[in-house]
Amino acid sequence: MTLLPDPAEARAARLACRQGAPRPTAGMAPGFTQCNMISLPKDWAWDFLLYAQRNPKPCPVLDVTDPGSHRTALAPKADLRTDIPLYRIWRDGVLAEETPDATAAWAEHPDLVTFLIGCSFTFETPLQQAGIEVRHIAQGCNVPMFLTDRDCRPAGRLHGKMVVSMRPIPAGRVAEAAMISGRTPAVHGAPVHIGAPEALGIADLSRPDFGDPVQIRPGEVPVFWACGVTPQAALMASKPPFAITHAPGYMFITDVPDTHWQV
Amino acid sequence: MTLLPDPAEARAARLACRQGAPRPTAGMAPGFTQCNMISLPKDWAWDFLLYAQRNPKPCPVLDVTDPGSHRTALAPKADLRTDIPLYRIWRDGVLAEETPDATAAWAEHPDLVTFLIGCSFTFETPLQQAGIEVRHIAQGCNVPMFLTDRDCRPAGRLHGKMVVSMRPIPAGRVAEAAMISGRTPAVHGAPVHIGAPEALGIADLSRPDFGDPVQIRPGEVPVFWACGVTPQAALMASKPPFAITHAPGYMFITDVPDTHWQV
Numbered sequence: 001m002t003l004l005p006d007p008a009e010a011r012a013a014r015l016a017c018r019q020g021a022p023r024p025t026a027g028m029a030p031g032f033t034q035c036n037m038i039s040l041p042k043d044w045a046w047d048f049l050l051y052a053q054r055n056p057k058p059c060p061v062l063d064v065t066d067p068g069s070h071r072t073a074l075a076p077k078a079d080l081r082t083d084i085p086l087y088r089i090w091r092d093g094v095l096a097e098e099t100p101d102a103t104a105a106w107a108e109h110p111d112l113v114t115f116l117i118g119c120s121f122t123f124e125t126p127l128q129q130a131g132i133e134v135r136h137i138a139q140g141c142n143v144p145m146f147l148t149d150r151d152c153r154p155a156g157r158l159h160g161k162m163v164v165s166m167r168p169i170p171a172g173r174v175a176e177a178a179m180i181s182g183r184t185p186a187v188h189g190a191p192v193h194i195g196a197p198e199a200l201g202i203a204d205l206s207r208p209d210f211g212d213p214v215q216i217r218p219g220e221v222p223v224f225w226a227c228g229v230t231p232q233a234a235l236m237a238s239k240p241p242f243a244i245t246h247a248p249g250y251m252f253i254t255d256v257p258d259t260h261w262q263v
Numbered sequence: 264m265t266l267l268p269d270p271a272e273a274r275a276a277r278l279a280c281r282q283g284a285p286r287p288t289a290g291m292a293p294g295f296t297q298c299n300m301i302s303l304p305k306d307w308a309w310d311f312l313l314y315a316q317r318n319p320k321p322c323p324v325l326d327v328t329d330p331g332s333h334r335t336a337l338a339p340k341a342d343l344r345t346d347i348p349l350y351r352i353w354r355d356g357v358l359a360e361e362t363p364d365a366t367a368a369w370a371e372h373p374d375l376v377t378f379l380i381g382c383s384f385t386f387e388t389p390l391q392q393a394g395i396e397v398r399h400i401a402q403g404c405n406v407p408m409f410l411t412d413r414d415c416r417p418a419g420r421l422h423g424k425m426v427v428s429m430r431p432i433p434a435g436r437v438a439e440a441a442m443i444s445g446r447t448p449a450v451h452g453a454p455v456h457i458g459a460p461e462a463l464g465i466a467d468l469s470r471p472d473f474g475d476p477v478q479i480r481p482g483e484v485p486v487f488w489a490c491g492v493t494p495q496a497a498l499m500a501s502k503p504p505f506a507i508t509h510a511p512g513y514m515f516i517t518d519v520p521d522t523h524w525q526v
Contacts, residue, residue, distance in 0.1 A: 046308065050312065208456065
């Protein structure tokens with residue numbers, strides 16, 4: 001094994017995201033931080049940054065661009081308009097379009113402020129290194145995500161429920177999965193909920209609100225982590241006039257090793 | 264011993280801060296989170312929240328008020344205008360006044376946005392519980408703080424150097440002090456620098472830029488933590504027209520147990 005992840009792998013993965021057919025990024029460029037993205041007109045930037053500060057478990061902000069910029073310190077040579085496999089364009093809180101290239105949408109608003117938010121895919125590498133299978137990677141599909149009944153703390157014009165991602169974990173490894181993910185609070189950290197999906201307002205684990213369902217085997221417990229799709233739930237509830245986001249599970253791959261976020 | 268800190272102690276400490284002669288708050292209401300404070304006109308709030316996001320070690324934001332509000336979720340019955348022992352009023356980046364009551368200054372600007380920022384006093388309780396002496400508490404003085412030569416990452420109109428607090432720790436306990444404080448990244452977390460003060464641009468440990476000097480005994484190493492006085496260094500460097508802050512070492516005592524921030 002090598003001690004450090006190879007930055008060329010992150011660059012190659014971004015190039016594949018830019019040029020190839022869109023597919024979820026879980027398991028791509030292992031060892032590198034992945035991010036959720038949301039771009040909003042500058043007039044909404046304060047409300048969103050405050051929303052993130054007030055809801056740090058689902059919305060841990062890793063970088064904020066200058067207005068109109070499509071560059072980030074997390075991957076200096078990347079282009080935020082093209083390097084995510086699949087984007088969503090939102091108008092008045094409604095998903096208007098999905099596209100692999102957001103350049104045209106970006107050009108509609110010259111003052112977009114872009115927020116990059118930690119993603120739980122980042123701690124899937126240490127989970128796997130500990131021998132804990134990540135089911136959606138094993139099944140080659142997207143992670144299942146659910147809208148919960150938990151209100152986020154509102155900020156200005158923004159409000160909405162928390163979204164969670166779910167991974168089934170063998171009962172004997174749940175505590176370890178909690179501790180491993182807990183070491184990286186900047187990418188959602190420890191689970192927000194272990195077992196008892198009904199207590200989160202989740203009626204049916206086989207019907208996720210975002211992503212794909214995964215198999216839950218006997219002896220496994222559904223473990224729920226706060227999810228960076230939470231801002232998209234806020235878009236739907238709060239209806240800002242315009243936004244660009246990643247599509248759930250189709251993340252921005254950065255140049256930052258996941259070990260950077262360990263406390 | 265009792266398992267949980269008594270909220271009445273936090274309230275009593277705030278009352279003493281409001282009514283008594285100003286004194287540093289280190290060691291007061293042990294077990295409760297203490298905060299740095301900075302209030303800025305709304306026009307500067309975005310720049311500051313972004314500055315904090317880009318410099319999370321010195322500026323971990325624990326709460327942001329609505330414009331004009333002197334209330335915080337961290338201590339719902341407290342009044343941010345009076346419950347800090349000593350305030351500083353800043354005009355054009357210059358310290359204009361120190362006062363135990365900021366009510367009049369607050370009234371000058373109806374749209375102040377107030378940021379409460381984690382304070383390293385919060386992890387002094389677990390340090391002491393581990394048998395590590397906190398020298399400025401033992402000496403009954405303020406913690407020594409130093410302006411370093413390290414630039415913070417700028418944001419909008421705000422720029423400045425990082426400020427650190429210093430505690431001398433016996434060489435055999437330094438690693439433990441790093442690990443204990445590292446468990447609470449929201450209150451500055453692990454040290455940013457251990458030993459070698461000259462490599463931080465600190466020429467003389469006996470002459471702190473803020474607070475009081477403390478004794479360093481043979482076999483002890485100076486340990487430096489990122490400090491919530493860093494925003495005051497940004498005020499001096501960036502010269503916004505108006506600001507209110509706490510005086511270094513004279514903190515806001517909240518109702519939140521320090522264990523709340525453990526990861």
